[in-house]
Amino acid sequence: MSECELPPQTNDAPASSENRRGFLFAAGTTLMAIGGVLVAAPIIGAAVAPGVLPEKDQWISLGAATNWVAATTVLIKFRNPGGAPDDGITRENACYVRCIEAGKFQVFAVNCAHLGCPVEWFSQSRLFMCPCHGGVYYEDGSRASGPPPRGLFEFEWRIREGQLEIHSGRLPGLQEGT
């Protein structure tokens, strides 16, 4: 007998024994499958939960709506909503607020629309430039040159109770449609 051959099956067992063996095998397989699914569900669930659970976007205030000087763009820092205690400084975030005129704003994410690198605002040339692959944007966020497929991502904004608020809590991306 070669190493790969299975030992010969004995066929002299009574029929009731065969039935019992078959039942045990079927029961074992079923129980293992049920147990496996029950164990796997919370494990896989915890791992993929961020991708399937509702988002935690929130409106957060950037300060009084009257704080802004018309025709200026400034970098504003804020804290991500819904962060965890161990987020450290990664809970901090930033955006560019462009005050077009009193009560009229554009709020841009700092992430380049190409691949998310931080864009820098130059008030002299009124351009945003990206240090990674050279994406450049005009002051209204529209694409000026370089590889970005679109203009800068914008946050939704509103003025409520005299405060300029933005809808935040998500890293911007091409699928966001912002």
Next chain:
Amino acid sequence: MLPTGLKRVALHGVQWLDDRTGVMWVLRHSMFHRVPISAKWWYVFGSATMMFFTVQVVSGIVLAMFYAPSAAQAYDSLVYINEQVPCGWMLRAIHGWSSNAMCYMMLLHLAQVFLHGTYKYPRELTWLFGVGLCILTLGLAFTGQIMRWDADAYWGLGIGAAIVDRMPMVGNQMRAIMLGGTEISGATLSRFFALHVFILPGTTVALIGLHLYSVLRKGISEMPKAGEVVDPATYTKGYEARVHKTGVPFYPDAARRDMVFCGAALIALVGVAAWFGPMGPGGLPDPTIIEASPRPDGLFLWIFAALALLPPGSETFLLLVGPPVGIALLAALPFISPRGERAPSRRPLSVLIFCTIVTGIGVLTWLGVASPWSPVMNAWTSTPIAPAFVVGRTPLELQGALEFQFAQCRNCHAIGGTGGMRGPDLTDVATRLSWDQLVRQIQQGGGNMPAYGKTLSSVETHALAAFLSTLDGGSLRAAIPGAMESQQQIDAAPTPVDSSTTSDAR
């Protein structure tokens, strides 16, 4: 010499151990298996890769005793390891440089196997497990860069997230699973920590086992010879006969070269680690510090360069389809080409493909180091125009030189070899563009340059064009016919007055 009694006890002990474990059988089929006599120095890279992986595992375990895998503490814990933990500085240096060494040894091993046609029949599975190990090794290197949790790690994650986000239909969900949420946060570091210390190393150990088992089962290939073709019908029988007749035991015959190479590589690793020290951490992973210029580690620089040079229209397609297709082609190689010649001299297409890939990656890496497409973000304040380019200029031209600095033209354009390289060097721009062309280029942009028409007033544009028209490379001032005439006509005309304000910063 051991006393006879002690010898007997030792022999009895070995027999007992062999009886309970079968260790002698395992050794006979692994350490002492016969290998082709022609397997010499070309065959050391796989062993070296595994040795560096072992160094990674051991040094990584000790690093985990000090590293705090929390976004709030990771950076500080790395600084602590560097500065406070005895030998911590060297420990991190060895872990970092050993990672590089492992990657490069793996790539050399891959290159040797490809060029020698070792992947052909009957070693298809050995190759497939190797391809898996290649992907895992690169995954370990990337996730290791994230463990540094500095600015490069943070923005590198941003780039990864942006690529994943481009996946159609499921991009958002996949990105959230990758980041552990909707932002880069503590959950992101935790996920990558689990990947780096549990999932990827565990899978790597399993695949190394399968890879080695395949090597033992199907044997180490012989050095290729021109004219000796692989024919599945006769190969195995011929190989076994040759190895049986002329082969040597792996240990100690073939292992000697592995030991010499691995020993020298280990000493070199310690030397490099001691000389260059640990990698980072660099700047703080603070998303509000936007004056960052993220760059990946050297191994991934070619991808960084490719992302700058890919045609924008096909970028997403190539980003998402390129890697799976590349991996699939690599995996399919032994099934596409299972037989025939193995010698590189008889496989010109394979050699051409290899040279093309190596040259392409080499050139892209070189470009990635220079990053000529990236603006030099601080050039407008840190790189003044050399005196030679402003001496003897009129006040208007000098004003133009100031505009050149203050409008950040300097970030993308060099003069006299200093400044950004994104746009052309303007040292002799007056020999290439007429006055009208200069003004039009400034105002309307084009050719990957933003339009400054809304940013600069006509007075500023006029001054800037006046300065640029003096940049003739030294002696070629009148190279553009009509250029000077146009300028003189405009200079003679009344200076245009723009009532609109200039930049709010002035």
